[in-house]
Ligand code: SF4
């Protein structure tokens with residue numbers, strides 16, 4: 001029988017709260033049921049010494065143990081001071097109401113557990129229950145923030161004795177949740193355990209300056225400093241765009257000038273700059289479509305104006321606001337009528353929905369998704385399309401941020417149904433989709449053994465869904481396409497398909513939506529999608 | 535004894551109404567938050583598949599039809615049905631639903647008793663064989679609501695601790711208070727059930743009790759009925775200390791968090807409130823956050839020293 005993990009175990013000094021056993025993970029269909037390499041690398045002794053690994057042996061944050069008892073005390077006190085701020089209107093008006101509601105009204109019925117892909121995929125490890133983080137958090141709040149009477153804490157079972165290691169484990173645990181909010185969707189009480197994960201991340205970042213370096217230092221900080229989390233400066237952007245123009249000319253047989261900083265354009269397209277480097281074909285496809293449809297658009301070369309990412313949405317309200325404001329400023333200085341976000345889920349949610357109550361006045365420039373615009377172009381017949389060019393199995397991944405979190409469900413489907421004769425849905429899909437496993441910054445978190453965990457645990461349910469969607473042609477003879485209109489999801493698919501050897505075993509490739517549209521364009525002599533891209 | 539239960543009942547009702555109101559007002563008075571909507575949003579036109587107004591190009595130029603009644607019915611429905619529990623943990627649902635129905639029906643029963651008693655004071659005869667149709671109607675309505683309350687409440691309170699202990703996840707997240715609640719509520723409903731089955735099958739005593747409350751005349755009641763009424767009053771006083779406000783706050787959370795898709799349009803009242811909130815000073819201590827600045831000021835700065 002599975003060992004039950006109690007909250008009290010998070011306060012135990014030393015040891016590991018849970019040992020993951022890949023044999024317990026949910027099964028994948030053959031031949032994926034037998035992995036040749038160990039699914040999760042164990043850390044070296046040196047890594048274990050430098051970083052706290054006592055949650056599950058995985059490292060995303062990797063807090064360094066304090067050198068002295070004084071250091072430990074100072075750490076705990078600073079954290080608790082931050083925790084109090086979470087409950088203040090001044091410091092946390094942004095999420096006070098949803099946070100308070102979840103903390104007060106969750107009845108711990110565990111109905112949300114089975115909705116969580118991480119919990120289920122891991123073989124139902126207690127530590128990954130959506131309720132585990134909030135429970136640990138609630139006890140710390142009850143004991144140290146509300147300072148409830150010890151007797152009351154006994155009755156409520158909310159007593160806890162804090163030490164540094166508990167906090168180190170809490171920090172790690174906040175990065176075992178993809179913020180997909182599938183758990184929140186099934187809660188009849190309107191509670192949202194994903195939000196608690198985010199609020200925990202926030203205390204660590206806003207109060208302690210602690211966050212995975214890929215998200216903070218190399219992410220939002222780098223974006224604010226040079227313009228993009230990729231490190232791409234405005235000058236480098238220009239070089240990349242020139243290269244993109246050449247590529248387009250080679251494929252299309254004619255040159256298209258990519259508009260940059262075009263004053264008074266109708267649309268400012270903010271794209272995920274990571275695409276320019278990792279999947280340049282996505283930008284190329286956008287350029288080809290917008291040009292063919294005669295859209296008046298431009299890119300920006302302003303700081304943050306050419307990179308749609310806004311990692312703050314996962315961990316830090318201040319960083320979030322900084323990027324959102326700069327994106328709006330870029331649009332304002334160009335005098336565009338609206339901002340359109342390219343294929344990036346978290347950028348959609350961040351830039352269109354979350355920023356909605358951050359930017360105001362003349363910075364509140366209308367913002368929308370590019371998917372309805374693409375749908376309009378495809379359906380209007382403005383570009384000539386031949387669906388037989390996409391006659392291979394295609395399935396659609398729903399990025400959580402775009403679909404469950406903002407209700408853009410059908411435009412991408414209507415496009416695929418029109419241009420892909422072998423389109424099939426995953427089960428479940430739409431607003432009930434499963435996260436790719438790379439949500440909330442996981443896809444870019446590459447340190448130590450975290451990618452192994454991401455591929456084998458948080459992404460496992462999605463991998464299973466993909467394989468199930470293609471079960472009519474499981475072998476490598478038939479080439480198959482997972483359409484993921486999101487850069488982060490694509491990052492996760494790239495790693496995960498490689499991890500499982502899905503190209504070799506099943507010829508499964510992934511890509512965006514616009515690539516499929518351009519692939520169907522009769523103007524192109526050669527197919528746009530090159531399977532060799534895998 | 536009669537005087538005691540009249541006084542206790544008034545205290546209990548005033549207490550529960552005041553504390554519930556305070557809690558709900560406090561909930562509602564929290565400042566507006568950043569949007570955190572989750573789909574399907576039931577007032578949306580395409581709620582069936584979870585679509586939003588963002589599915590249209592230039593959504594801000596289009597009407598945003600909103601069906602508030604549908605949302606209200608949807609959110610209320612689950613107070614009586616609890617569909618997710620039915621789908622995801624049927625055994626739990628089997629006890630949880632009756633347990634909750636017990637709450638709803640016992641409160642409804644007492645509210646109806648009040649109206650019945652008021653009607654009796656006005657001259658209505660409430661009995662099975664009443665010559666007045668309204669009297670007959672009241673009689674059966676009280677019998678049905680009271681009966682359902684006692685039976686479902688007792689059944690649920692007996693089953694809940696069993697299912698909680700039998701389920702690994704539920705057991706691990708249980709607190710001593712849960713088991714106290716089950717026991718206490720079992721005594722409340724059980725005493726009502728016993729009084730009804732063996733002493734007062736027409737529930738006449740409750741009408742007498744409520745007439746006494748309205749006319750401020752201490753009623754003459756059987757000791758078991760008195761016991762149940764005292765327990766019920768204590769139950770009313772105890773409820774605000776539990777999470778029971780969730781009957782209401784869950785609906786608020788649906789409307790004001792999960793389904794709050796109100797865009798912040800230029801010049802709107804919402805924009806004004808947000809601008810006010812953005813002026814507040816923040817005290818976060820992370821190195822990337824400037825000290826003593828407001829949200830706006832902190833957001834305008836890039837937060838880190840320039841690279842040398
Ligand atoms: S969050 Fe909701 S579904 Fe999950 S345990 Fe709490 S009340 Fe139940």
Ligand code: SF4
Pocket residue numbers: 115116117118119129130176177178179180181182183184193194197
């Ligand atoms: S947000 Fe997603 S990953 Fe996180 S606990 Fe909920 S269901 Fe699990």
